[in-house]
Amino acid sequence: xxxxxxxxxxxxxxxxxxxxxxxxxxxxxxxxxxxxxxxxxxxxxxxxxxxxxxxxxxxxxxxxxxxxxxxxxxxxxxxxxxxxxxxxxxxxxxxxxxxxxxxxxxxxxxxxxxxxxxxxxxxxxxxxxxxxxxxxxxxxxxxxxxxxxxxxxxxxxxxxxxxxxxxxxxxxxxxxxxxxxxxxxxxxxxxxxxxxxxxxxxxxxxxxxxxxxxxxxxxxxxxxxxxxxxxxxxxxxxxxxxxxxxxxxxxxxxxxxxxxxxxxxxxxxxxxxxxxxxxxxxxxxxxxxxxxxxxxxxxxxxxxxxxxxxxxxxxxxxxxxxxxxxxxxxxxxxxxxxxxxxxxxxxxxxxxxxxxxxxxxxxxxxxxxxxxxxxxxxxxxxxxxxxxxxxxxxxxxxxxxxxxxxxxxxxxx
DNA sequence: TCTGGGGTCCTAGGACCC
DNA sequence: TCTGGGGTCCTAGGACCC
Numbered sequence: 375x376x377x378x379x380x381x382x383x384x385x386x387x388x389x390x391x392x393x394x395x396x397x398x399x400x401x402x403x404x405x406x407x408x409x410x411x412x413x414x415x416x417x418x419x420x421x422x423x424x425x426x427x428x429x430x431x432x433x434x435x436x437x438x439x440x441x442x443x444x445x446x447x448x449x450x451x452x453x454x455x456x457x458x459x460x461x462x463x464x465x466x467x468x469x470x471x472x473x474x475x476x477x478x479x480x481x482x483x484x485x486x487x488x489x490x491x492x493x494x495x496x497x498x499x500x501x502x503x504x505x506x507x508x509x510x511x512x513x514x515x516x517x518x519x520x521x522x523x524x525x526x527x528x529x530x531x532x533x534x535x536x537x538x539x540x541x542x543x544x545x546x547x548x549x550x551x552x553x554x555x556x557x558x559x560x561x562x563x564x565x566x567x568x569x570x571x572x573x574x575x576x577x578x579x580x581x582x583x584x585x586x587x588x589x590x591x592x593x594x595x596x597x598x599x600x601x602x603x604x605x606x607x608x609x610x611x612x613x614x615x616x617x618x619x620x621x622x623x624x625x626x627x628x629x630x631x632x633x634x635x636x637x638x639x640x641x642x643x644x645x646x647x648x649x650x651x652x653x654x655x656x657x658x659x660x661x662x663x664x665x666x667x668x669x670x671x672x673x674x675x676x677x678x679x680x681x682x683x684x685x686x687x688x689x690x691x692x693x694x695x696x697x698x699x700x701x702x703x704x705x706x707x708x709x710x711x712x713x714x715x716x717x718x719x720x721x722x723x724x725x726x727x728x729x730x731x732x733x734x735x736x737x738x739x740x741x742x743x744x745x746x747x748x749x750x751x752x753x754x755x756x757x758x759x760x761x762x763x764x765x766x767x768x769x770x771x772x773x774x775x776x777x778x779x780x781x782x783x784x785x786x787x
Numbered sequence: 788t789c790t791g792g793g794g795t796c797c798t799a800g801g802a803c804c805c
Numbered sequence: 806t807c808t809g810g811g812g813t814c815c816t817a818g819g820a821c822c823c
Contacts, residue, residue, distance in 0.1 A: 386805095407809035414805090414809070432807035448809085475805050475812095557803050588815065590803085617811055666808060676798095711810090794822085801816080 376602075377490060377513050377535075379481035380520040381464055381497060383457075384508045384528060386477035387415035390456050391446050393506035394776045394784050402443040406431055409621045410447055410770060447769035455777045459505050464497060472607050480517060482606065487535055494533035512536065517604045518597035521554040522572070538600065545598060548572035555594040560587060572598055612650050612717065618643040619711020625664070626707045629698065632661065636697055636710050637690045643714050644686050653682040655716025657689065659696040662709040673700040682716070685735040689714070 383389060387405040392398045402420040404413050412430045423441055425434055438445055457476045464479055465471055472480040483493065494511035501509050512523030514536040522544060527534035536544055550561045553572050563586070569575055576598040583592045593603040618639040626632055636659065647654060660674035675696045683689065693712055774782040 409807095409809070411807080411809050428808090430808040435807085477805080555803070559802060588802085590815065613812075615812080619810070621809075664808095792823105795820100796822105797820085798818090799816100801814105803814090804812080805810105 375484055375515075376482070377484055377515065378517055378520045378602075379469075379483055379490075379494065379511055379513045380517070380524045381479050381481060381501075381509050381511050382524050382528070383460060383477040384510055385415060385417050385421075386457075386507070387446075387448065387453055388417040388420075389507050390449075390453050391444070391773055392417070393456065394773070395444075398444050402438075402441050403446070404434075404438055404443050405446045405448060406771070408448060408769075409623060411621070414448065445771050447772045449773050449775070451775055451778055452773065456505060456507060460501055460507055460509070463501050463504055466500075467493065467497060470608055473610070480520070480606075483513075487537065490535045491533055494527075494535075498532055508532075514541075515600045516597040516602050518554050518594055519600070522548055522552070525552060541600065542573065545573040545576055546571055550575060553594065553598070555590060560591060563587075612652060613646070614717055615713055615715040616643045616646045616654070616717075617711065617713045618646070619660070619709065619713075621709045622707070627705070629701050632697060632701065632707060632710050633694050636693055636712060639710070640690050640693055640712050641686055643712055644684055644689060647684045647714055647717070652717045653684045654689070654714035655679055655682045657693060657696070657715065658713040659693050659700070660711050660713070661697065661700060661707055663705050664708050669705075671702060671705055675700050679716075683735070685738065688735065 385403075388403040391403055391405065400419065401417075402423065403417040404420055404425070405415040406412065407414045410431055412428055413425060413434060414427065416425055416427065420438075420441065420443055423437075425437065453476060460477075461471070461473050461479055464481065467481075469481050469483040471482070474480055483490070485493070490513045494513065497511055498509055501507055509532075510524055510527040511533045512520050512525070512527045513534070514520040514523040515538060519536055519541065523534050523536035526536070526544070548571060550556050550564055550569065550571060551558070553575065556564070556575070564570075564575065569578065576595060578595060580592060580595070583595055596603040620635075620639065622635070626635070656676060656678045658674055658676050660672070662672040663670055665672075677692045677696045679688070679692060689712075697710070774784070776782055776784050
């Protein structure tokens with residue numbers, strides 16, 4: 375019998391911060407989004423105290439102080455590095471895995487209850503021992519059921535196998551909002567129709583689901599019934615688009631500063647493009663004033679490039695032109711970004727007789743990429759994409775680069 | 788006295804996830 | 806003073822063609 379396991383790191387970002395700070399064991403921890411905007415991760419202590427994920431930081435600041443919570447800015451370099459180690463350990467058990475996000479992976483396996491529970495426990499023990507990150511493991515017949523099994527495991531002993539005979543009972547006790555693929559919008563609609571639990575949803579007729587919801591939701595329903603409907607993706611497909619954007623720490627009014635910020639985000643996006651060996655055929659530039667202000671202005675523009683490219687100067691030029699087309703004088707902007715797309719098309723590019731520099735540019739792009747690989751991302755870039763104080767992120771509570779920088783290794787006492 | 792219908796491609800926007 | 810960022814997939818509707 376094929377079984378799917380879901381391994382999920384508990385409170386991942388908070389656990390990463392705790393790995394190098396044993397003094398934080400049992401203490402509530404909050405991790406903030408970019409620009410220290412809102413709370414994106416919490417340790418279990420804080421979840422129990424009722425702090426909501428996604429809450430704006432300013433609105434829960436007093437509460438966090440009262441609980442004496444340790445608060446951190448996001449340190450993605452650290453989280454990604456620990457994630458890579460965790461995934462490597464899970465992979466070493468030999469079953470095929472699908473890394474689904476920075477903190478979870480599906481495992482394709484088989485076996486009876488005893489052997490599954492043993493496997494789960496071994497994975498859990500190895501990961502905590504070798505990285506310090508606690509994980510939970512849930513097994514079931516489909517991905518959607520494995521998600522539910524994992525939720526149960528988190529609240530109990532850390533490993534759980536949801537057997538077919540126990541599925542109905544489990545689904546009766548599962549709220550719609552805790553079903554993978556059902557968000558607030560769909561849940562609200564279903565509640566009005568008297569569908570309250572995962573069990574109710576499973577009972578709905580296929581035709582009705584298809585008519586009022588979507589094919590995606592229908593697949594969810596099939597999965598709840600035990601039919602594997604969500605595909606295995608053992609090889610991560612190439613990204614179809616690459617987005618790079620950040621809010622500013624101060625409002626910006628002049629177009630020149632926006633250009634500089636945009637150029638620097640373009641550099642980040644191009645890097646991601648090169649990492650997967652792609653080129654982009656078109657891009658979208660967008661900018662916004664303060665999102666929650668009355669006089670909000672936000673706009674975007676699509677720009678078709680003359681040819682597929684991963685050469686930064688060829689992207690910055692058209693992007694800046696696009697920026698000028700949507701820029702309005704006299705407003706205070708808080709955000710600008712760039713989205714590179716048309717990536718599929720790049721693979722089938724044809725020799726362009728009018729662009730004799732093409733190969734030269736490709737080699738230049740490749741060289742820049744390699745220098746950055748070896749000496750760091752800041753080592754070489756375009757003149758007009760250097761960071762400036764005015765729009766650099768707010769990260770007042772950043773932890774150290776414990777694992778990726780020799781200078782910041784934790785001391786041993 | 789009366790303007791089809793089906794296919795395809797593209798795009799914008801919605802919903803969801805982490 | 807304070808409200809992430811980066812993805813995926815699907816759908817509806819318009820344009821166009823025959």
